Amino acid sequence: MAEIQAPVPGTFYHRPAPDQDPYKAAGDAVAAGETIGLVEVMKTFIEVKAEAAGTFKGYVADNESPVTAGAVLAEIDA
Amino acid sequence: MAIRKLFIANRGEIAVRIVRAAQSLGIETVQAHSEADRDMLAVRLADSAVEIGPAPAKESYLNVDRVVRAAVESGADAVHPGYGFLSESPRFARAVEEAGLIFVGPSADTIERMGDKVAARSAAKAAGVPVVPGSKGRVEGVDAAVQVAADVGYPVMIKAAAGGGGRGIRVAEDEASLRKLAPQAQAEAQAAFGDGGLYVERAVKDPRHIEVQILGDGTRAVHCFERECSLQRRRQKVWEEAPATCLDAATRDRLCASAVQLAEAVGYRGAGTLEYLYEESSGQFFFIEMNTRIQVEHPVTEMVTGIDLVAEMISVAAGAPLSVAQEDIRLSGHAIEVRINAEDPAMQFLPSPGEVTGLSVPEGEGVRFDHFLYEGYQIPPFYDSLVGKLIVHAPDRAAAIARLETALEALRVDGIRTTVPLHLALAADADVRAGAFHTQWLEPWLAGGGLETQTTGGAS
Numbered sequence: 001m002a003e004i005q006a007p008v009p010g011t012f013y014h015r016p017a018p019d020q021d022p023y024k025a026a027g028d029a030v031a032a033g034e035t036i037g038l039v040e041v042m043k044t045f046i047e048v049k050a051e052a053a054g055t056f057k058g059y060v061a062d063n064e065s066p067v068t069a070g071a072v073l074a075e076i077d078a
Numbered sequence: 079m080a081i082r083k084l085f086i087a088n089r090g091e092i093a094v095r096i097v098r099a100a101q102s103l104g105i106e107t108v109q110a111h112s113e114a115d116r117d118m119l120a121v122r123l124a125d126s127a128v129e130i131g132p133a134p135a136k137e138s139y140l141n142v143d144r145v146v147r148a149a150v151e152s153g154a155d156a157v158h159p160g161y162g163f164l165s166e167s168p169r170f171a172r173a174v175e176e177a178g179l180i181f182v183g184p185s186a187d188t189i190e191r192m193g194d195k196v197a198a199r200s201a202a203k204a205a206g207v208p209v210v211p212g213s214k215g216r217v218e219g220v221d222a223a224v225q226v227a228a229d230v231g232y233p234v235m236i237k238a239a240a241g242g243g244g245r246g247i248r249v250a251e252d253e254a255s256l257r258k259l260a261p262q263a264q265a266e267a268q269a270a271f272g273d274g275g276l277y278v279e280r281a282v283k284d285p286r287h288i289e290v291q292i293l294g295d296g297t298r299a300v301h302c303f304e305r306e307c308s309l310q311r312r313r314q315k316v317w318e319e320a321p322a323t324c325l326d327a328a329t330r331d332r333l334c335a336s337a338v339q340l341a342e343a344v345g346y347r348g349a350g351t352l353e354y355l356y357e358e359s360s361g362q363f364f365f366i367e368m369n370t371r372i373q374v375e376h377p378v379t380e381m382v383t384g385i386d387l388v389a390e391m392i393s394v395a396a397g398a399p400l401s402v403a404q405e406d407i408r409l410s411g412h413a414i415e416v417r418i419n420a421e422d423p424a425m426q427f428l429p430s431p432g433e434v435t436g437l438s439v440p441e442g443e444g445v446r447f448d449h450f451l452y453e454g455y456q457i458p459p460f461y462d463s464l465v466g467k468l469i470v471h472a473p474d475r476a477a478a479i480a481r482l483e484t485a486l487e488a489l490r491v492d493g494i495r496t497t498v499p500l501h502l503a504l505a506a507d508a509d510v511r512a513g514a515f516h517t518q519w520l521e522p523w524l525a526g527g528g529l530e531t532q533t534t535g536g537a538s
Contacts, residue, residue, distance in 0.1 A: 008428075008429065008431075008459065009431055009432075009459040010431075010459040010460070011133075011134065011459075011460060041429045041431065041459045042420065042421075042429035042431060042459055042460075042461065042462060042463040043429075043461075043462060043463070044428070044429050044463075046428075064134070066114070066133055066459075066460070
């Protein structure tokens with residue numbers, strides 16, 4: 001199992017936009033380098049990417065929750 | 079009606095600025111803050127503080143009901159909105175007044191009217207203030223476009239009447255080029271939007287962003303001269319000056335007089351800014367919009383006029399007439415403000431929140447640093463990246479740049495990345511030193527490696 005961590009502190013989003021679906025759902029395939037969420041830091045949106053390929057297990061941090069740098073955002077089964 | 083207790087509905091450096099202005103007037107302060115801002119400097123400086131909600135701005139600083147309720151419960155008799163957040167929300171201004179408190183700013187109706195680009199443009203035209211001239215609506219066909227261009231003057235910009243986003247925009251220098259370009263624009267508009275209608279307006283070449291600071295008490299208005307804010311990245315100002323050295327005295331007089339005309343025509347109360355585009359090659363200026371609040375870059379105006387704009391806006395909100403007459407407001411020297419953002423210029427301006435582990439603030443004659451930092455302060459990631467504004471004042475522009483360089487070298491904010499290296503590179507740049515720039519200057523300069531050239535000592 002691999003953890004995806006927040007690259008910067010800020011607010012974590014599961015979705016590219018409020019009216020869209022989450023990037024990933026449990027069971028989805030994830031490619032290396034694929035975006036799984038966004039962190040908003042000081043009004044700038046940073047894409048959160050999976051480092052390695054695998055199967056998406058789920059989000060650990062809630063949508064729109066504050067996160068610190070390095071916080072676990074999601075998990076992937078390699 | 080006197081203001082005894084002021085509620086500050088903002089955060090960061092402007093909250094600190096407002097607390098200090100209120101203190102200078104002998105007014106008690108209540109600082110609003112989110113859960114994430116408990117430790118901010120303004121909370122420590124104010125007489126009292128009240129938490130208004132969780133970290134996300136929409137649940138705290140942008141929540142009208144929460145802010146108004148907190149203001150009422152605090153016993154404040156006035157609310158200062160600062161800039162950003164709810165400062166230009168007519169709904170907020172109205173809610174504050176309906177709750178029986180004074181809103182430090184113009185009336186909700188004025189905010190509404192001047193915040194609407196079309197309404198503001200009509201108000202400007204009615205007051206005799208020049209706006210970018212253009213076709214009244216859509217133009218059908220090349221001959222009609224040529225006719226409009228003859229009225230508004232060349233160069234003209236041809237845009238698709240439908241849609242937006244820059245598609246189909248062309249600039250024609252003269253009638254021959256318009257006759258050649260209009261059909262192309264029409265075809266492109268037709269292909270992109272299924273509508274070949276065009277809109278023609280005067281193209282402002284190499285526009286400079288010049289804005290006029292005004293103050294009004296509802297009856298009378300004065301100007302505090304202009305600021306030049308052309309150095310922008312992604313439409314965000316990064317470096318501002320007063321006065322605009324590209325203006326001659328006659329143009330400055332006409333520009334500033336036009337701002338006063340518009341302010342008086344709308345019965346403006348408070349501090350406000352009229353933004354213009356200025357075309358240096360023709361000496362023409364065009365009103366684009368009005369900001370009905372205090373602005374980030376107000377300190378440069380304070381430095382060259384000696385007027386405390388924040389204190390003045392609080393006084394007129396309380397019903398006092400303007401404390402100054404136009405003839406008492408004089409320009410003295412030159413001021414420059416640079417925005418110190420928690421961003422890394424070497425990493426595409428990636429935001430850099432975090433703990434301030436060390437702080438060294440430049441001091442001395444003609445140096446001012448408006449900020450909300452202290453050693454050990456944790457800059458939260460949830461809000462704007464502006465952490466301070468370094469302002470210098472000197473007898474002339476060259477001396478101001480020299481003073482700026484010295485102050486930038488002395489400024490140290492440890493623990494985070496800041497835009498100090500950007501400003502050092504700008505201060506050393508030949509174009510910047512010559513004042514030869516416009517709103518489209520900074521981004522190509524950055525893309526062309528302006529930052530690297532300067533910081534590595536000038537590779538050729």
